[in-house]
Amino acid sequence: MPRAATTSDAFNAVAEPRRREILNYLALQERPVGDIVESLGLEQPSVSKHLRVLREVGLVHVRRDGRQMLYRTNAEAIRPLHEWTGTFERFWRHQLHRIKERAEEKMKTVRSDFNVRNFNSRRKDDPNNSH
Amino acid sequence: MPRAATTSDAFNAVAEPRRREILNYLALQERPVGDIVESLGLEQPSVSKHLRVLREVGLVHVRRDGRQMLYRTNAEAIRPLHEWTGTFERFWRHQLHRIKERAEEKMKTVRSDFNVRNFNSRRKDDPNNSH
DNA sequence: ATAATACATTCTCATATAGGAATATGTAAA
DNA sequence: TTTACATATTCCTATATGAGAATGTATTAT
Numbered sequence: 001m002p003r004a005a006t007t008s009d010a011f012n013a014v015a016e017p018r019r020r021e022i023l024n025y026l027a028l029q030e031r032p033v034g035d036i037v038e039s040l041g042l043e044q045p046s047v048s049k050h051l052r053v054l055r056e057v058g059l060v061h062v063r064r065d066g067r068q069m070l071y072r073t074n075a076e077a078i079r080p081l082h083e084w085t086g087t088f089e090r091f092w093r094h095q096l097h098r099i100k101e102r103a104e105e106k107m108k109t110v111r112s113d114f115n116v117r118n119f120n121s122r123r124k125d126d127p128n129n130s131h
Numbered sequence: 132m133p134r135a136a137t138t139s140d141a142f143n144a145v146a147e148p149r150r151r152e153i154l155n156y157l158a159l160q161e162r163p164v165g166d167i168v169e170s171l172g173l174e175q176p177s178v179s180k181h182l183r184v185l186r187e188v189g190l191v192h193v194r195r196d197g198r199q200m201l202y203r204t205n206a207e208a209i210r211p212l213h214e215w216t217g218t219f220e221r222f223w224r225h226q227l228h229r230i231k232e233r234a235e236e237k238m239k240t241v242r243s244d245f246n247v248r249n250f251n252s253r254r255k256d257d258p259n260n261s262h
Numbered sequence: 263a264t265a266a267t268a269c270a271t272t273c274t275c276a277t278a279t280a281g282g283a284a285t286a287t288g289t290a291a292a
Numbered sequence: 293t294t295t296a297c298a299t300a301t302t303c304c305t306a307t308a309t310g311a312g313a314a315t316g317t318a319t320t321a322t
Contacts, residue, residue: 075222082216091206
């Protein structure tokens with residue numbers, strides 16, 4: 001089985017860096033395709049294809065104006081990603097506390113070991129040096 | 132050019148739904164591979180391969196304990212995704228306001244058009260019915 | 263030493279890419 | 293009604309994938 005289609009959901013659609021750039025660019029106001037091409041320095045067919053993906057998963061809205069197509073980011077479709085990643089927020093907060101505590105511990109060690117050599121070399125029995 | 136590698140960054144790594152499930156499962160505490168296999172109902176080699184991807188982009192930490200490998204989500208690595216998606220928060224707030232305002236406008240229309248037929252049919256001059 | 267357990271890796275394969283080139287479609291201008 | 297402009301689609305190709313099956317490796321138990 002290959003990877004899930006880029007059009008299967010917002011997660012897959014935003015995995016492509018160029019598509020994230022397009023979403024950034026279209027967040028403030030709607031823009032015609034040509035502006036995106038010029039701004040991001042991509043080929044026009046590439047941009048059109050990226051926009052199709054973004055449209056299929058609802059990440060952008062389109063509107064025709066004469067012969068141009070005006071695209072705009074649909075921020076609402078990004079919300080689920082923000083919410084999923086947000087469920088981990090409390091964990092990285094915990095980790096930050098632990099890192100802070102470790103750093104403080106380390107400061108004490110550094111002081112008491114001030115004249116020790118090879119401070120940065122690996123210690124054989126350090127469980128954090130598995131690789 | 133094919134899609135960017137799943138190991139190229141966290142965005143690509145979490146595009147796979149199974150990997151997101153694994154991250155959810157490993158967020159609270161570290162777990163051996165066997166537990167993930169049992170919990171998610173995947174084949175063991177599949178889980179190992181997903182874990183490798185997650186490890187390569189820093190989304191999980193590993194530690195050996197006897198013959199088991201204990202994996203744990205590294206929430207810190209999810210933070211960039213949360214921050215990128217967060218840059219759109221103010222936009223979806225704006226959109227919500229606009230939607231709310233539109234809904235309120237519509238309520239008035241409904242009342243004044245209360246006995247009109249074909250209320251749900253498209254109106255030719257409705258700019259929201261471009262497609 | 264041998265077996266059992268827990269994971270990891272390798273192999274094969276069908277498939278969906280992203281970019282480039284060429285072409286098609288749709289709209290406005292002359 | 294040609295012509296120009298703006299965008300979309302199609303065709304092509306190399307490549308990375310995820311699953312399944314088989315095998316490899318490391319560690320503990322007997």
